[in-house]
Amino acid sequence: MITVPKKIVDLLQENQTFILIVHQKPDGDAIASAVAMGKGLKALGKNVEYYIDSAFEEKLHIFDEIAFFNQLTQKHYDVMLFLDTSTFEYAFYPKNITATVKLVIDHHKSNTFFGDEHFVEVVAACGELVFAVLQALKVPMDEEIAKAIFTAISTDTGSFQFANVTSNTHEVLAEIYKYPVDFSSLSKRLHTTKTFNQMKLFGIAIKNLNLFCHERISISVISNAELNAYGGAVNVTDDVSNIGMNIDTVIISATFKEVETAVYRVSLRGKSPYPIDVSTIAIKYSGGGHLRAAGFTFYKKPEELLPELEALIEGME
């Protein structure tokens, strides 16, 4: 189990008022880490408020604690606690609010140590660190905290399938499973359940998928008409961007969403462990991303990107 520095435990124990902050476009790990940490601190008698004034996925609306988000009553807090947030620029924080100490609890390798105090360990999810902190603080767990820790870890590991999973991740789950939560239904909600429109757009992305370059490149295009037939791009789920990666022969995949007529939102993916950096193409078109996942907006016909994808494949040979 991960050891929490005494300084961090003391800081949480010795202070009384907390404002919790997460990153922009909060995901499952961010929302659920905030819920678990907030409820845990409240269980110790602390005053906890949340500044999480961003929309987030419907599937995450499963915590009673969300009712307390964005009800700030103070201008100054003892501790401004940043969760799952790697840089200050990426934080979603309130203006005109001050705090005595800025504390950062995060699991990103890229963390810039932008606070006053830090508990940063590269683990699968911020929720894994929050669990360690709650244990160190001897917080009595409840079902909502167990549900939140599960949600944080399950979403950030693709249901325990990503390379970030370690022995410690499963140790945390072994503890969490001691609470009477229907984790199976929760898993389905987080990972497999779709609306009819989401399912249909997923099917269209498969129908329109074609292979190129000796089956090593996949391209799928969802037209504007197809998007509109099923409620628009908002119904294209994250897994659509990965469809090509799930085909055994494919090394690079590109998914095009025609969000407006002749305007394409493109997701590029590269398969590990091939020596490919798809972000080079994304950056050329003013987008961004990482080695294996990048995105940008494209104003030409999808097939015009193919030579650039082929060049990446050829470059690795």
Next chain:
Amino acid sequence: MITVPKKIVDLLQENQTFILIVHQKPDGDAIASAVAMGKGLKALGKNVEYYIDSAFEEKLHIFDEIAFFNQLTQKHYDVMLFLDTSTFEYAFYPKNITATVKLVIDHHKSNTFFGDEHFVEVVAACGELVFAVLQALKVPMDEEIAKAIFTAISTDTGSFQFANVTSNTHEVLAEIYKYPVDFSSLSKRLHTTKTFNQMKLFGIAIKNLNLFCHERISISVISNAELNAYGGAVNVTDDVSNIGMNIDTVIISATFKEVETAVYRVSLRGKSPYPIDVSTIAIKYSGGGHLRAAGFTFYKKPEELLPELEALIEGME
């Protein structure tokens, strides 16, 4: 951690020749439990042979130990060890081979205790029991055993998402993750990777899916022509049978594969926790199954099944 009865540990320690047997149509849990148990017993100096003379999924062909399957050199063994096998009828066992003791290690609630000695506990996977046995025998683990235990548990739990997962399941994984295996790539192979043809048939099942009865029933039909366009029914992956279950409003789903002209292989699914027994329909058509999952062959048009599905929905109101 699960306790293995001393009698079982003694039986394995005190005997020398073993023949390992699994159930018909062996799945990931069966194959991988056999590999882990076989390699573990060999590490203790035992003579182990395998009678697993059935075809199994390509994705499971990842163990060196498979090379030793079906090379029987004896007519009599000390122990005939049945793994993951709930009934003698369901076992795939060799004729004209005898054993001094029939030992059953299984995790099915429906186990009929058909052997001489039994280690039966209702846990997520037989692999979970095999791990407990190997620990009790103090077998030195290796990477292939770790990979096998992972495969057994990961496949039988739908990547840790089914209701059979417990704290103990994750405890086992916490141990298994201490070995240097690329579990993430293994997960992808077991759960998400498809061939192009498998992906296309998955997409067709979504394209042809329609909702009925206030969006509570889904029916998807894959025609014989569509099957043939992508290599036949062998390329329809298991997840196709569950597509309807993944839609938020659906309670009963039916997937029809037209395996020959006008002959449909039907998979029925019912969503938990609704009080529905889809096996009643399957049994009527000489098929079989459980409350939530059943199958049969249908010789009429798919739409002719709809009234019976609607009657199930109405019956629960």
